[in-house]
Amino acid sequence: MKENNFFLEIYDEFFHRITWPKWNDLQATTMIVSFFSIFLSIFLYGVDVFFIFLIKRLFSL
Template sequence: MSSLVDFIKGSYTEFTTKVEWPKWPELQSSTIVVAVTSVLLALFTFGVDSAFSTAIKNFVGSLINMFN
C-alpha cells in the first residue's frame, strides 16, 4: 500500500514541478490548429463519403438497368 502512496506523491511532485505546461497563447494557438484541422478532416471525409455513395448508386443503377 505504501508503494501506491509513494507513486501518487511522486506523480504529483512531477506534475507540479518537473512538467513544463504550455503558456496560454501557445495553448490557444494549438487549440485553433486542432479545431481547423478537425473541420477540414470532417469536410474531406464527407466529400469522399458522398463521392463513393454517388458512385455506388450509379453502379448499382447501371446493373439494374442492364438486366431489366
C-alpha cells in the same frame, strides 16, 4: 515503497518537473487542431458523398 512517499513523488513531478504550455501556445494549438478536424470532416463527407454517388451510378445500370 511506502504509499506516502509514492504520492509525494507524484505531487513533486506534477507541479515541479512538468513544463506546462503557455496560454497563447495552447490557444494556437487548439485552433490548429480544430481547423484540421473541421477540414478533415468536410473532406471525408465529400469523399463519402462521392462514393455513394458512384455506387448508386454503378448499380443502377
